[in-house]
Amino acid sequence: MRFYYIALKEIKSFIKNPYIIPPLLIVHFLQFVISINVFNNFVGESTITKNTFATIEIINKNNNTNIVIFYGAFILTQLLALSSIIVAAYITSEWENKTYDRILVSPLSIFQINIGIFSGYITLMIIISALFMFLISVLYGFDWGGAYFNIFIITVSLSFVCVTFAMLISNIFKQTKIVASIATFTVVAFIFLSGGLFAGAVFNKISRYTLIRWAFDAYISVIEGKPLGSVSINLINILLTGIIFMAIYIMITRKGDR
Amino acid sequence: MPIVKVNNLVKRYGSILAVDNLCLSIEKGETFGLVGPNCAGKSTTIKMLVGLLKPDRGEIFINGIDIVQNHKEIKRNIGLVPQDVAIYENMSARENIEFFGSLYGLYGKNLKEMASEALEFSGLYEKQNERPKKFSGGMKRRLNIACSIVHKPQILIMDEPTVGIDAQSRNHILSSVKELGKSGTTVIYTSHYMEEVESLCTRIGIVDFGRIIAIGNKNELKNLIDSEEIVAMELDNTSDFRLDELSSLDEVSSAVLHGNQLQIVTSNSHGILQDIIEIILRQDKKIININLNTPSLENVFLKLTGRNLRD
Missing domain, CATH: 3.40.50.300 (P-loop containing nucleotide triphosphate hydrolases)
Incomplete structure (x- = not known):
């Protein structure tokens, strides 16, 4: 059970840093509120707004889904996906600072060490998502439909992918700047392509192949009261992606020197 | 065991x-x-x-x-x-x-x-x-x-x-x-x-x-270099100093510079001191100080590897 100390240390390091979780929650809460307000101002219309820097197209309201639920689910997914960038940077900093070497020198097996890191960050992601859910429930009156267990299962699955992704790229590149750049590019690209930033038909076809879309569609379904079985395909896709990341990670760590 | x-x-x-x-x-x-x-x-x-x-x-x-x-x-x-x-x-x-x-x-x-x-x-x-x-x-x-x-x-x-x-x-x-x-x-x-x-x-x-x-x-x-001594010299300046002339002397094992400090390991310090001084003066350098030392581990290292420990 000594991996527990590694997990606890990861959680503590993250929580003790005041510049990570509070800004992450505040920014996502604001995004949630602003997205809904912007959408509500253009309900039923397809409008193009122009400003100096960009053209933003706001598409018709999706008739099948309550827009509040849509953004709640999407932003929760986005929050977890973006957290994986920070996790990747944290794991890489352990490589750079040689503290990971020091852990490897201890009598713990590589399996125990990985389980420690893995369980620590998954727990952390569950804590972050729970805080976000609590925040928008209290401050915005968001109704999670009482589907807390189902949301928990989806969150664990999504966190599994996010953490395995973070562990994989940090193990391959081992330099914080490179890892942060690659993770940011990948995550932001998938968030964009998932179509969640625009409530409507934008990227509808391509988004079906993105992990973010699988996750927030699953969230939407369970919040709307559908059973977990109705999102089983999404969950299988998410878990399979995580398993592939994990398999590559194990292959790399077994092959190389410790 | x-x-x-x-x-x-x-x-x-x-x-x-x-x-x-x-x-x-x-x-x-x-x-x-x-x-x-x-x-x-x-x-x-x-x-x-x-x-x-x-x-x-x-x-x-x-x-x-x-x-x-x-x-x-x-x-x-x-x-x-x-x-x-x-x-x-x-x-x-x-x-x-x-x-x-x-x-x-x-x-x-x-x-x-x-x-x-x-x-x-x-x-x-x-x-x-x-x-x-x-x-x-x-x-x-x-x-x-x-x-x-x-x-x-x-x-x-x-x-x-x-x-x-x-x-x-x-x-x-x-x-x-x-x-x-x-x-x-x-x-x-x-x-x-x-x-x-x-x-x-x-x-x-x-x-x-x-x-x-x-x-x-x-x-x-x-004891590996017991028979050798070190001639340590302080020069006024060592810019453009050519060490190879010293190293090429028959009885010099090694010659190194640390700033203005010159260190020569030799098996016959008395016999070649005159030659060393001549080489230095020929290169227009002034000798400020000369010491004869017994070898330290640093010198042992230098002798065995041909390099300074901090190179």
Whole structure:
């Protein structure tokens, strides 16, 4: 059970840093509120707004889904996906600072060490998502439909992918700047392509192949009261992606020197 | 039975042979110094000793047990002070020590007591609740050591623990190493500072190109160049000074410059002093000071490797 100390240390390091979780929650809460307000101002219309820097197209309201639920689910997914960038940077900093070497020198097996890191960050992601859910429930009156267990299962699955992704790229590149750049590019690209930033038909076809879309569609379904079985395909896709990341990670760590 | 026994250790990085059939035997309670220039293979050897790298060939036995086969059991008895300060800046000194102690199976009251001992040993007890962010380089190095000794290892491997620190912290670390040696801990100490190794270690191994090229206590090593002397000269300036003229003299083993200090190792200092002075004057340099010294370990190293330790 000594991996527990590694997990606890990861959680503590993250929580003790005041510049990570509070800004992450505040920014996502604001995004949630602003997205809904912007959408509500253009309900039923397809409008193009122009400003100096960009053209933003706001598409018709999706008739099948309550827009509040849509953004709640999407932003929760986005929050977890973006957290994986920070996790990747944290794991890489352990490589750079040689503290990971020091852990490897201890009598713990590589399996125990990985389980420690893995369980620590998954727990952390569950804590972050729970805080976000609590925040928008209290401050915005968001109704999670009482589907807390189902949301928990989806969150664990999504966190599994996010953490395995973070562990994989940090193990391959081992330099914080490179890892942060690659993770940011990948995550932001998938968030964009998932179509969640625009409530409507934008990227509808391509988004079906993105992990973010699988996750927030699953969230939407369970919040709307559908059973977990109705999102089983999404969950299988998410878990399979995580398993592939994990398999590559194990292959790399077994092959190389410790 | 030696506590550490290394047989024909080989490690390659691609085409580079980092460790080349290295053999080593260290007795229990010994403070063993491993010295060598950069890229000599010291750190690679240490990484293999602690199980961070797998040897391509060869065997490592700790307490008679093969580390490759039983690394988990052996690691309980090893402490590593890495070359880089490997601590968590966002955790307090005590939290750092307790975290690394917990990885070795310490917990509860025992962990707290042993962490307190490590803090006292490293002179950081008063700073136990402070984060290393605020520490000086020397204090961080001391914390680096405290994290490695919290579980009271039988073998402590220290990879250049005094690099880039102030004199006060260096003295503290050196006296700590002596204390550990007295308490029966086997210490393997690598350094770029020959004077440190000379004062701390009961035996010294000189490594170059991945091999141990000389091993023994300091007197045994000095005997390797016993017949030689060192002519140490201070010159007014050494810009454009051509060392090759001195090196080409028959009885000169080596000639090196450190700033304005010229050091010549020779087997016949009296016989060639005149030639040396003439060469210097021919190059329009003024001699400020001349000394004749007996060889130090630094000179032994220079003779054996052809390089300065800090090159």
